Amino acid sequence: MSIIAITILALCAIGVTAAIILYFVAQKFKVYEDPRIDEVEEALPAANCGGCGYPGCRGFAEALVKADDISNFNCPVGGAAVMSHVGALLGHEIKAADPTVAVVRCNGTCENRPKTNQYDGAASCSIAASLYSGETGCQYGCLGLGECVEACNFDAMYMDEETGLPVIIEDKCVSCGACVKACPNNIIELRKKGPKSRRIFVSCVNKDKGAVAKKACNVACIGCRKCEKECPFDAITVENNLAYIDYNKCKLCRKCVVVCPTNAIHELNFPPRKEKPAANPDAKTVKPVATKAEVQDAPKAEPKANDSKDETSDNK
């Protein structure tokens, strides 16, 4: 009997001593964690996509709490709404960042860009890019093996079977930039979403001289600088035979779209044009047809494709 009592008492005594020691140890080595980290994490969308540049939402929350100024931080998934909520939690003033969206800058569909060889290696764009220039005459364009689509965590992309190009589903794209990082050819860019999702961009990344680019692809930018001259807002620059539109300067007037001889400039989500500047009304919709006629004579042209001049002059 007494053995049982002694055992119980001894165990209780050990338990209590251990508890006391543990209490002091816990006090001594306590890691202070800002409670706001949990709060901020709660406010984030928990997508853990890494689009902010931090390892997951918790990592981003820690960085946000630590930072003195969070105006340069952005959660692409949550966008302005989440960021202002976070701002309120942390007592920062937040001005809304312009929402962006991924844009595929290549329109080298099977029809526009004829195949010159066939690739049957491992189905990965990075591997294809490390081996050679791709299945067409364009050494810059989309390789069509869908690495970007694989990288997208939000089901916002798919490969269009007919064109062989990736397509971005605007409503689902949270602009995390995973596809941008995945693409070895730098085809995809995050661009300002624009009012009512209206956007204008050069859908080409080919830096070859005009004649070479045009030979490889009907809708390549040939670096003719017509758009650059046309743009009233200095938003377009042509470098290395390739035009680029600065979306911060672009006022969406659509003038460049009309002058481009190869239809390399795309407009998205605009209402149909009024009849007046009727020259090239189908610039967007009947693209393959419009361009096919051009190819017949373009490759013969000297590098700068001057022969397209007459075509564009009646555009104005």
Next chain:
Amino acid sequence: MLKTFSIGGIHPAENKLSAESAIQVLPIPQMVSIPISQHIGAPATPIVKKGDEVKVGQLIAKSSGFVSANIHSSVSGTVFKVDEIMDASGFRRTSVIINVEGDEWLEHIDRSEELVKEISASKEEIIKRVGDAGIVGLGGATFPAHVKLSVPPGKTAEVLIINAVECEPYLTSDHRIMLEKGDEVLVGTQILMKALEVNKAIIGIENNKPDAIAHLTKLAANYNGIEICPLKTQYPQGGEKQLISATIKREVPSGALPIEVGAVVQNVGTAYAVYEAVQKNKPLIERVATITGKSLKNPSNWMFRIGTPVKDIIEAAGGMPEDTGKIVGGGPMMGKALSSIDVPLTKGSSGLLLLPREETARKATKACIRCGKCVSVCPMGLEPYLLMVCADKKDYERLEKDAVMDCIECGSCSYTCPANRPLLDYIRLGKGKVGQIMRARK
């Protein structure tokens, strides 16, 4: 037992279809395109412009650094333009395009067949002439030869190893050079020995070329310090580290160069080019390539001028067979498929292989069955199945730790895998990324 390297290795079907065909001279084309980057290292700088008259052997692009190589005109004629044209991998690179007129050589080049045995040039002169002649490793790696001859301070070369194994199936150009230019190769070897200040050279030849072994052994009796070493046929014996292991039983440590164990390796074709450069003043303007394939009418070996279009050599061998599925530049193991036949042949073109369609089709990739075959054949002792997964999952730290940079891209793993996994494709990708990371860290 014949010697071979210590770990891994495979023995694919040899298919040396063109071994009996003597080297023929390919007619000079009407136009050549000579890329300014045909070697590892910085591209050369073009020094001619549109309209310039050039002669055979004239310098047209100057080496632009220590690891770079001079480029000479392989024909005489007028420079049509200096422009970007497509190279073998489809990318556009600067090339000098020359319209051929006649065949006028620079005067100081000795074109006679006469063998010049006396080596009058000093060590420094040899290295300078090899550099001036734009000689690169002709086994396919195209590493500038003069760089390997300049032994870094603090190191000494003990032995020169001549790579004459030609371990790639199908290719026979080195084999033919040994049979037809045996003396020249041996003089070239002695020149290389003089440049490196070594008194011993070993020529490693696989025993699937008994005639070359017999021929060179007979000739080598007249030369001091050259030993012919017959080797067991085993791929990839032509890899530097494998060849060193096979011939002198030394292992080059991971990440180190052969000079670490006192060895310098040069290809047998390079030895011949060195002979021509030093004894005959002839820069590297032509080389021998094998054109081969099972359906090809006439598998053969050709001496061609650098810059000749690929399609010319195909024509010479009887035209492209109907069933061609892939044209590989180089051998079947390490070669690369061409994306066009309009591209020029370059200093690195050791062969051209026309594979019939049914042999080129990729088989469906299946899951790894953990058979370990890739591990057992890897001559570098790597674990290809694991490296592939790490490359796919972008675990570059792990890749670096597991010595992905040691991979010599021999393709033995992909060749062996029963599940048809594209091991090397992924490993090469990982290697590229890890290389970038390592360079950024420096």
